[in-house]
Amino acid sequence: MYFEGSMVAASFAEAGDHETAKQVMSEALKNIEQLLQESEKAGILYHLTMKLGSPEKEIIDYVNEHRDVVLAIYDPPRPDAGVVKKKAVPAEIKENLPIPVVMVQDQK
Incomplete structure (x- = not known):
């Protein structure tokens, strides 16, 4: 999810492909935001x-x-x-x- 996306993004950034890194991070952030919203709606207490x-x-x-x-x-x-x-x-x-x-x- 977010961690994996950030690691993949770091790999692209290190290789000089900053645009792809930004896209990967953006998708990872969307996924984590969706997970947190679903958890909140379900009444699940969490700490990320x-x-x-x-x-x-x-x-x-x-x-x-x-x-x-x-x-x-x-x-x-x-x-x-x-x-x-x-x-x-x-x-x-x-x-x-x-x-x-x-x-x-x-x-x-």
């Missing part, structure tokens, strides 16, 4: 946090620092982001979190 670094490490650190978190959602990088798609929540996350972790699956 974006951090720089390894998703595994950042999720673990955030949950350990915020004991009121009751569920973590892990959205693995998409293959188009230059990373092999993971089929399961990484063991590092499962072993180091005291809460349930849900992994987002593609609907394709």
